[in-house]
Amino acid sequence: MGKGDPKGATRWRGWLLLAALTACASLRAGALEVARLPTPAEPAQVLSGQLDGQFQVRPVAVVQEVSHQPRWWRVRTSARVDTQSEPLLLLDGPYMTRVEAWTPGAATPTRHAIYGDDMDLRYSSRALAIPLPQGLPAGASVYLRVSAPGAVPMAVSVQGRDEVHRADLIYVAWRTMILSAMVVLALLALAFWAGVGERSFAFLALTLTCAALYIAAMGGEMRGIPWLDALFGQDPRATRVVGCLGVMASNVFMRMFLDLRRQAPRIDRILHWLTLAMGATALLNLAMDRGEFAMLGNLLLVLSALAVFAAGAATSLKGHRAARFLLLSWLPLIVMCILKALQLMGFIAGASWLTHALAASFALAGLLLTIGLSDKLLQLRRDRDHASRQASTDPLTGVLSRGAIERRLKEEIAIVQATGRPLCVAFVDIDHFKGINDTHGHHVGDACLSYIGQRVRNRLRTQDLLGRYGGDEFLVLMPDTALADGAARSEQMLAAVNCRPLSIDGLLVAGSLSIGLAQLRAGETAQQLLARADAALYASKAAGRDRVSSELSPQANAQARA
Known part of the structure; x- marks a missing residue:
């Protein structure tokens, strides 16, 4: 690169800026230490610092409470956070988690949730925003009493108020677009089902509807609708059952869409039994609120996703046109579902982007599968018309039979x-x-x-x-x-x-x-x-x-x- 190469200089400045931003992000992430107290304790004991030695430091800045009983978490900073930017402590993707927060200098705790009486409508549902009116001195701690029936991982960060509001605007626009697309696709599938009588469209509509409800419940969009707020914001079982129904509808749709009974009978039987197992899991979730049943549902989701991928690959190798649409549309969704299930099971820490990627992959899969199903119906109509022409035409002379x-x-x-x-x-x-x-x-x-x-x-x-x-x-x-x-x-x-x-x-x-x-x-x-x-x-x-x-x-x- 010569001295008079402005393009090269611009390129180098871009790389340096990216490296600087990456370093700043790493520095901010590394400035927070997250630790958990494994046993219950009284607020006076925790806030006085008597139990600080019993807190277990986590390797990443993520809060994921697996106990059904409230537990104490501590967030400590090694670098000073001043008050100029009106900082907030963010817990990303909280779902049904409820938090009582004791910040430095505060005499009483603040309560935070995205559902119920403690929700704060000044911020989007993407995170719990805990104000830090006095900032955070170096080495200071914020104590959190966390109740998390959903056991979801929440990435912890500190951001200024303006930065939070900008991120909220982007989040709301993105979620509105994705959920609107899924609702429109579900309605379109229902219209096709009513118009042509093809049952595949009905199961696709049910899959998309359950997916939209699940994503909206997990993301907190249900809090704007009173009766849905009460249904999905108080008990995690409603969301789990909707998720199970979505997987069941998806499995049935895939069996019909790929004609697995004829094309791949072994995989068809596997999906059939996985669907029955998911139905039993939904009933168990209705009967009892147990984390083990949620884990079982996540496991069955992963197995179903792998079986669907195997079915798509097997039928695609046989020249099945619909399988190509499936692989194109379902592969990103399968990857996101597996990653999300692994995250919920505790194998992946952080990665808050997974929630948004999962929603986007659902919308993309719904769009491409609607196109694929329409293409399949068009091909069936062509085959029917061809058969009709053959039946009405004399094969020897080409005139009518x-x-x-x-x-x-x-x-x-x-x-x-x-x-x-x-x-x-x-x-x-x-x-x-x-x-x-x-x-x-x-x-x-x-x-x-x-x-x-x-x-x-x-x-x-x-x-x-x-x-x-x-x-x-x-x-x-x-x-x-x-x-x-x-x-x-x-x-x-x-x-x-x-x-x-x-x-x-x-x-x-x-x-x-x-x-x-x-x-x-x-x-x-x-x-x-x-x-x-x-x-x-x-x-x-x-x-x-x-x-x-x-x-x-x-x-x-x-x-x-x-």
Whole structure:
């Protein structure tokens, strides 16, 4: 880097600034010592300093109370904290933790919680904010009496009031965006379920709803809604049960989304039993408030996440399109769920960012899975339409099958009865078709059917319909066509076939048609109409073939009298 390289100088200054900020952050974190008193004690004993020697220093600045009984914690600073910035002691991510705090110079404790009477609405629910009006002299201690039914880890820090308010604004904006996205996605999934009747959308909606409730309960957003405040802010079991229901709904959704019963039956059975175990855990949590049941739920969450990942990987290797959406959407969520569960079980200390990352990964997974499920339904619709086309199309000639042309005939008759417009039908039979098969073989006969079908179709209008009725016989529907116009179009079909031989595998095969034509009469059924067209067809054959006969032609009348 030369002396005149301003970009290089700017780059170095940036790295130095980052290093300085990192060092300051480390210095501030290292300035706080967090210790716990393992046994209960009276306030007078603790505040007088008699029990200071019994406090057990923690390796990191994190408060995580696992006892159901209140315990004493001590926060001590090795560097002076002055009053200029109006400092606050923050306990990040408290959930249902309640704290009584004795700060230096205060005669009475202050009480703090994000739920109930002790919540402080001047600050967001991201942390308990304990004012330090006199600052903290070097070596001074803040004593905390902590009641934590949820046993959540809370990172401890000291920040100025302005810094806290800025962080609160960012936190509220972020949480509002994430929770709003999850609610919108849940409503969208419900709308899809109501619209298309696909049960997968219902379980996805339930998963997202439970996730939103769980995240909002853990983050404290429920405190703004009175009855939800009472439900989720007084007893941790409500949040645990919602979490269990969310995992159960997620497992069922994954089994349906990946079609695991057929694609990976072993993993499907594993997820089935994990879902039942989670249901039993939810019932146990309802019955008793025990930390062991919360640990069991976290363990089942980790196992379910691993099973879902294994299912996605296994089905993806088989070319399952939906599995790719799953791996893309679920992998960040799986990682965050596992890390959060490990944090709640005490294996990871601090990492307050996990709460926000978990919420964001839920929203991202919900969005991508909604897109994936919509893509899956679209693919199923394409497959259904393709199967429907195959069922309604004759595979040899490419024209409508007999069932399809008969259905269309009934629809056209209903239109005629409603509007009074004319309708003609024509039976078309290939002359001497058996002789072609016997002389040249069935492969030539099949090609003959296909070529003649193409020639006849080329003489029809867009609204006319052509179907293979059986063997070498075709049925033509001509809507909005009177008998005279139908006869003219039938002559065109006749000419399209007998004008030149068919060239098949080097052979020239002469072809001609016999056609019987009839127009629908008032009050007539499809069977009656086809019977008259069939009689006209036999009249054409009796008169020497290669011709068109209608219900009004002399040969058709003679055939009818016979």
